[in-house]
Structure formats: C-alpha cells, structure tokens
Amino acid sequence: MSEKAFKTGETVNVCTVNKPEWFFSINPLAKVPTLQHDGKVVYESLVCNEYVDRVFPGRKLLPEEPLEKARIGMLQAIWDAKISPNFYKIADKDQEGRDDIIKVFKEGMSFLEKEVAAKTFFGGEEPGFLDYSLWPWFERLSVLEVASGFKLEEAQFPKLSAWQAAMRDRPEVKMHAKDTPTHLQYLMSRKQGNPDPDAGLQA
C-alpha cells in the first residue's frame, strides 16, 4: 500500500481458520481482505482494490483500458480459485489428494506465467494492484519448500521467477518483507490447529 497515500489506521490480522465472531458481523463472507474506512466496510479482493484505487490519492494501480482491467480481474479470480485455497495444503505431505492439489496450483501458476511474459510486472513497467495483492503469497512460497520440499521450478516458470526477482528488488516490498523463519512460525502454529495471524509481528 506504500504506492497509495494510504494511512492505515489499524491493521487487524484475522485468523482465517478459526474466524472470530466479530468478523462475520462486518463481512458475512468473513474473507480477507476486508477494509473499514470512514465507518464503511468494503470486502472482496477486486472490490477492495478498486475502492482503494479510486478513493485514495497516489499512482493509479488499476489500468483504465477495459480489456486490460478485465485481464487483471480474471487473473485475480484464477488466483482466488486455484492457488490461494490450496497454498497451505501443499505444506502438508500427508494431505489427502496432495498430488491433485499441486496440479491445480500449478495450472493456476501457468496462467500467471503466460500473462507476465511480455512485461516486467502484471501492471506493466511498474507494479499494479495484482502485483501487490499476489506478492505476499510469493514471499511465503519458501515455507512450502522448507516444510515439504515443494517449489516452483525456475525452468518451468522462468517469467514468474524473473517477476519474483523484480518484485523483491522494489523498495516498498523490501520495507515490508518478512523472512522465512517468520512465515514458518505461522505455518507451524497453523499446523498445530491454532494458527497465529500475528506470528512474527511481535519481533
């Protein structure tokens, strides 16, 4: 959010496994992200991104051209359907149907690979909303390798690997970067059935 003049009042990390009661009272779907601004609640990835882009000053992070904008929305939908719900399941080697889960996960990644091919970022020469909304998951990919040996092979996803390197180099990404042990701490708390959404933040 460093690209928008976005003064975060308070960030509440919500445990997405054991969802707290109050969360349902502001968002019936109890999904993250959920924003509260001027007493109004906004949720759903696509809806939040557009709301923030239009309401706050700063560089525009969503494209104006209708087909370009649709493309970003479709990729976010593929991510939400094929990748994020399967992410942590891959960390567990004993997960039932893990091979099929990995297959769907990589299918989703293949769409990203194809779409980032022509440019440095999904947003073009500078990162846009899709880059920033997906990045936190890529930062966390290393824990899957530590926990279960799973990684996205650079040979299979060369463009996505180059994109990750370019993202890692951005000053605003560096500013918020968390290391693998921190992400692993969350993964372990999650595995023990009591995920700690603030894991590593006390440091």
Added chain:
Amino acid sequence: MSEKAFKTGETVNVCTVNKPEWFFSINPLAKVPTLQHDGKVVYESLVCNEYVDRVFPGRKLLPEEPLEKARIGMLQAIWDAKISPNFYKIADKDQEGRDDIIKVFKEGMSFLEKEVAAKTFFGGEEPGFLDYSLWPWFERLSVLEVASGFKLEEAQFPKLSAWQAAMRDRPEVKMHAKDTPTHLQYLMSRKQGNPDPDAGLQA
C-alpha cells in the same frame, strides 16, 4: 442486455453440471457468464459487467461513486457465495443437509432485502447491473416451489417481493421472460442427471 446497445452474436447455453471440454479452453474456471468479444474472452460476473458497461454504448448500469460501486460488488459476491450455488439443491427434498442449505440461502437473501430497502431497484430508480444479473434466478424461483414447496415468504422479504414485482413490470424483462413450465423442464432434465441448458428454447 436490452439496456445496452449490445448486439449478441451468438448465445451458447452451457451445461454447468457436465461442462464441455471446449469451455475450459476459453475459461479455466469454466464458470458462466463468459463473454467473447472481438476474439477476446472475458469472464467473472463483476469483470464481465464492468467490461460490457464500459465497452458498449447505452445507459451506464454500474454506479460511478466508489462506495456505491463497491456495494454492488459485495452484494454480487454474497449472491455468488451463498445463493446461486445452493439454488437447485433446494429443489430436491432429499438433498442431504437441506435445512442448512436453506438457512445459508435465506441469509444471503436477507442482505439483499436490507440493501434494496431504500430504493426501487438495486441500481436506484432504474435497474442497474445487479438487478439484471440477479433477475434470471428470481424468475426461476417459482420452480423451487413447484418442485419442493420452497418459497421466499413475502412477510419475511417484503422489500425483495416489491422489487420482484417492479422487475417483472419492466418491458425489457417481459421481452425475455420464460414461464414456470419452461424452467421446470430444465430442472427435470437436471434431476435426471442430463441437464439441458437449451430447455424450452426450441419452442
């Protein structure tokens, strides 16, 4: 789509139970709606609605004001999560966990009831994109009653009942209206495990 100067080249009704192979080749999520325009593919309800609204001339069906627009997106998300996936399950009295399904379905409807309270349509004094994207399901609600006795009680959903009456009165809605026997024909073909997405269209 009568409100937009939208010349439909060809409408393909896709069976959403037994999805055809070619459908996955244009949309990896194989969900309806999916549009093809100038050789480009666009999918996801929110994404399609905005694309059509921006690319085709005619009355604007999505609000400009950021919070109003977010509100429409959030309601569509509630519909997609709580109502549409449960719709046909309610028709089957033997459906496992049917009481819980009805509970979730009505929860979703309660959000719509609250949101339409102050206006005639979700779009304001004239229907907007949410009105047109939800309406086909409401037109079909009568089959749930015929098939299994389920109905949304007017006493519990008075505003939504008034909205349905107002929608039914619109000339563009009348022009595309299908009757209960037609919707029932689809439901029966679906129940027999071989849903016919063109049911009633041959007439």
